[in-house]
Amino acid sequence: MTKKRKILIVDDELSVRNSLREWFLEDGFDVATAEDGESALREMHGAGPFDVFVIDLKMPGMDGITLQKRVQEADKDAAIIILTAFASVDTAVEALKLGAFDYITKPVDPDDLSNAVRNALRQRELSEENIRLRDKVREMVLPSPIIGESSKMRGVMGLIDAVAETDATVVIRGESGTGKELIARAIHARSPRRFFPIVAVNCGSIPETLLQSELFGHEKGAFTGAQYRRKGKIELANGGTLFLDEIGDITPQMQIDLLRVLESKRFTRLGGTQEVTSDFRLVCATNQDLEKLVEEGSFREDLYYRVNVFTIDVPPLRERAEDIPLLARFFVEKYARSMSKPVKAISPAAESVLAEYEWPGNVRELENAIERALVIGCGELLEPGDLPLRVERRAEERAGRPSRSSLASLEERHIQRVLEECGGNITRAASALGIDRGTLYNKLKRYGIERPA
Amino acid sequence: MSRTIYVAFLEGFNPSWGENLPARLTEWVPGPIEPLSSLALGMDPYYAPERGQYNATLVLARLLRYLPEPQAKIVGLTNVDLFIPVLTFVFGQAQLEGPGALVSTYRLRNEFYGLPPDAGLLRDRTIKEVVHELGHTFGLVHCRDYECVMHASTYVEEIDLKGPGFCSACRGGLHAATGTNATLGAGG
Numbered sequence: 330m331t332k333k334r335k336i337l338i339v340d341d342e343l344s345v346r347n348s349l350r351e352w353f354l355e356d357g358f359d360v361a362t363a364e365d366g367e368s369a370l371r372e373m374h375g376a377g378p379f380d381v382f383v384i385d386l387k388m389p390g391m392d393g394i395t396l397q398k399r400v401q402e403a404d405k406d407a408a409i410i411i412l413t414a415f416a417s418v419d420t421a422v423e424a425l426k427l428g429a430f431d432y433i434t435k436p437v438d439p440d441d442l443s444n445a446v447r448n449a450l451r452q453r454e455l456s457e458e459n460i461r462l463r464d465k466v467r468e469m470v471l472p473s474p475i476i477g478e479s480s481k482m483r484g485v486m487g488l489i490d491a492v493a494e495t496d497a498t499v500v501i502r503g504e505s506g507t508g509k510e511l512i513a514r515a516i517h518a519r520s521p522r523r524f525f526p527i528v529a530v531n532c533g534s535i536p537e538t539l540l541q542s543e544l545f546g547h548e549k550g551a552f553t554g555a556q557y558r559r560k561g562k563i564e565l566a567n568g569g570t571l572f573l574d575e576i577g578d579i580t581p582q583m584q585i586d587l588l589r590v591l592e593s594k595r596f597t598r599l600g601g602t603q604e605v606t607s608d609f610r611l612v613c614a615t616n617q618d619l620e621k622l623v624e625e626g627s628f629r630e631d632l633y634y635r636v637n638v639f640t641i642d643v644p645p646l647r648e649r650a651e652d653i654p655l656l657a658r659f660f661v662e663k664y665a666r667s668m669s670k671p672v673k674a675i676s677p678a679a680e681s682v683l684a685e686y687e688w689p690g691n692v693r694e695l696e697n698a699i700e701r702a703l704v705i706g707c708g709e710l711l712e713p714g715d716l717p718l719r720v721e722r723r724a725e726e727r728a729g730r731p732s733r734s735s736l737a738s739l740e741e742r743h744i745q746r747v748l749e750e751c752g753g754n755i756t757r758a759a760s761a762l763g764i765d766r767g768t769l770y771n772k773l774k775r776y777g778i779e780r781p782a
Numbered sequence: 783m784s785r786t787i788y789v790a791f792l793e794g795f796n797p798s799w800g801e802n803l804p805a806r807l808t809e810w811v812p813g814p815i816e817p818l819s820s821l822a823l824g825m826d827p828y829y830a831p832e833r834g835q836y837n838a839t840l841v842l843a844r845l846l847r848y849l850p851e852p853q854a855k856i857v858g859l860t861n862v863d864l865f866i867p868v869l870t871f872v873f874g875q876a877q878l879e880g881p882g883a884l885v886s887t888y889r890l891r892n893e894f895y896g897l898p899p900d901a902g903l904l905r906d907r908t909i910k911e912v913v914h915e916l917g918h919t920f921g922l923v924h925c926r927d928y929e930c931v932m933h934a935s936t937y938v939e940e941i942d943l944k945g946p947g948f949c950s951a952c953r954g955g956l957h958a959a960t961g962t963n964a965t966l967g968a969g970g
């Protein structure tokens with residue numbers, strides 16, 4: 330257990346002292362309060378030393394500036410944050426010149442308060458902070474496992490290990506549902522950035538107008554209805570990893586904006602002028618042929634070179650069929666646990682159905698199939714009838730399938746059927762197929778499939 | 783025996799997912815969870831006209847009067863904008879190791895940020911905030927694990943980064959506080 334950090338709050342208003350005390354207690358601080366300068370100094374001698382001081386500028390008796398000087402005489406490294414009303418900002422700036430760490434105006438934006446305190450602490454105890462972070466990481470839960478013992482998946486794991494420690498940009502390629510996000514998370518979890526968040530954005534499922542704000546954030550009033558500042562995903566990824574899924578789907582304008590951020594690590598929120606910096610590692614994923622997109626002119630070549638530093642190809646499930654039993658058992662255990670049901674065995678008949686199916690939706694489709702089988706099935710064994718895959722359909726498909734090259738037509742028919750079964754409901758069809766809605770829309774367009782009325 | 787947690791929707795707030803909330807919460811917090819209906823708690827007295835917001839501290843103090851048993855906990859949900867005196871707003875408030883908590887959905891709605899409404903996202907954010915504030919009532923403080931529900935969130939986007947579950951360290955703290963060993967969903 331590391332020692333608690335101590336904070337002293339000095340304000341003449343009881344309600345301010347009380348709410349700040351509660352706020353900092355919940356943040357894990359040891360909190361002391363004082364109603365004026367004299368009692369603050371007494372507190373310092375009695376209950377000190379403190380790591381951080383929050384001092385109100387305007388108080389009867391000794392004012393905040395005087396108290397700040399007295400505190401600094403006693404502890405020259407004291408981290409002092411000045412609380413002030415808008416009207417007294419000039420005096421607060423004077424406090425900064427005298428060595429206060431920061432000032433914040435009342436009423437205080439919670440984010441400003443937490444940033445000011447975090448930065449003050451960081452300055453004061455940088456080394457101690459690092460030790461704590463390292464301790465914490467040891468306790469962190471391991472990320473979801475990537476399952477597969479096929480030689481192809483072992484190759485993928487080798488690439489993950491090789492690239493994780495570097496700060497290189499990675500492109501993960503593979504069909505929908507192959508688990509590209511899992512690979513991205515594995516890279517992050519093995520990288521030096523694992524102490525910070527991995528922030529995922531699916532560029533294909535968000536309309537361009539919203540994607541701008543999703544990535545860059547926006548200021549209050551940037552557009553109608555924006556009553557508050559919003560932090561973008563790039564800002565949230567500071568220190569960590571930004572995972573952009575479906576990178577091939579972003580518009581030309583977004584490509585320019587993204588390229589600029591990648592080059593400068595600086596940007597402004599929509600409707601804002603203040604520059605924000607973010608230090609992040611980029612991992613992207615796509616199920617498209619980026620080289621072809623570059624050739625066609627729909628993906629910028631300069632952006633392509635910037636992101637395509639290291640590539641990991643994730644094989645579709647049908648190319649690593651030997652992993653299917655392993656994955657199926659993993660999902661049976663996972664869903665049995667979450668549904669509080671006894672873990673079932675998979676009957677040999679069901680196993681062979683799983684093994685022979687083509688899995689156009691890959692691992693995600695397999696996971697959905699197992700989840701549904703556990704909901705439907707009541708026996709001790711998971712049987713073919715529990716699986717949402719039709720044996721006769723497979724037989725029919727096999728009959729009309731001369732080679733792998735007809736996979737597209739297989740997919741087309743499969744999508745058409747599922748869509749009919751779902752009454753044309755895109756959301757339900759996408760979830761049954763184990764792909765996201767954006768991907769389904771693209772496939773409908775590509776195959777010219779019309780939604781049933 | 784763990785203590786009952788009562789969930790109360792405050793005046794004028796009746797979301798479609800409200801009925802399911804207690805059931806959803808049992809997945810993440812220990813103890814029986816019961817809805818508490820028809821509180822005679824009007825919000826008007828807590829409105830601060832100069833700020834156009836409601837005083838969370840005062841609402842919470844009032845809410846405690848409806849605690850059915852002294853050992854129980856109560857969490858109130860409201861759709862009005864809440865503040866505490868020194869801060870511009872709060873998503874919610876709780877008494878550390880105390881019986882009461884309060885959560886507002888006002889700033890959890892996408893519309894507040896000029897984005898299209900998303901009922902599912904709103905419900906998920908609300909669940910995380912309720913679990914977070916209840917965590918405080920069990921004595922838990924903020925956690926550094928950014929995927930743990932006890933991670934501090936001063937921005938709605940930070941709420942989206944974390945899950946509704948406690949990390950193993952926080953679950954340990956809960957266990958110590960409640961003396962139960964409920965199997966709860968894991969954080970992260």
Ligand SMILES: [Zn+2]
Pocket residue numbers: 355914918924934
């Ligand atoms: Zn909190």
Ligand SMILES: [Zn+2]
Pocket residue numbers: 925926927930931932933948949950951952953
């Ligand atoms: Zn935690």
